[in-house]
Every structure is written in structure tokens, then in C-alpha cells.
Amino acid sequence: MGTTSRIDLSGARWRKASYSGDSGGQCVEVARSVPGVVGVRDSKVFGGPVLLCSPGEWGAFLAGVRSGDLGS
Numbered sequence: 605m606g607t608t609s610r611i612d613l614s615g616a617r618w619r620k621a622s623y624s625g626d627s628g629g630q631c632v633e634v635a636r637s638v639p640g641v642v643g644v645r646d647s648k649v650f651g652g653p654v655l656l657c658s659p660g661e662w663g664a665f666l667a668g669v670r671s672g673d674l675g676s
Contacts, residue, residue: 636659
């Protein structure tokens with residue numbers, strides 16, 4: 605997602621997948637609470653980098669995961 609303005613993520617509500625319970629901390633967190641963007645970050649690095657994508661890009665990614673098109 606290309607943007608030159610900074611996006612304020614201070615109020616973002618981060619969420620881990622329910623499937624990540626016993627994974628030993630090897631998880632990502634997703635924030636869908638910021639208007640116009642979806643944030644993805646490493647759950648172990650709260651202040652680290654955040655990948656930003658549009659809701660449409662996030663939806664396409666999820667569709668690819670669910671259909672198996674992204675492989676393993």
C-alpha cells in the first residue's frame with residue numbers, strides 16, 4: 605500500500621488468531637480497527653515494524669490462504 609502520510613496506530617486493537625494458542629509465540633497480530641488499513645505485526649515485537657495493506661488486499665490474502673493457493 606503506497607502512502608506518504610504517517611498512519612497513527614496508537615489506538616489500534618491488535619488481535620492474534622485463536623489457532624495460535626500453543627504455537628510458542630510464533631504468531632502475527634492483525635489490527636483491523638484503523639480506518640482504511642489493516643496492520644500486521646510480529647506478536648513478539650510490539651514496537652517493531654508493521655505491514656500495512658488495504659482491506660481489499662487483506663481480503664485477497666485471506667482468500668488465498670483459505671483456498672490453499674498460497675501453499676506452505
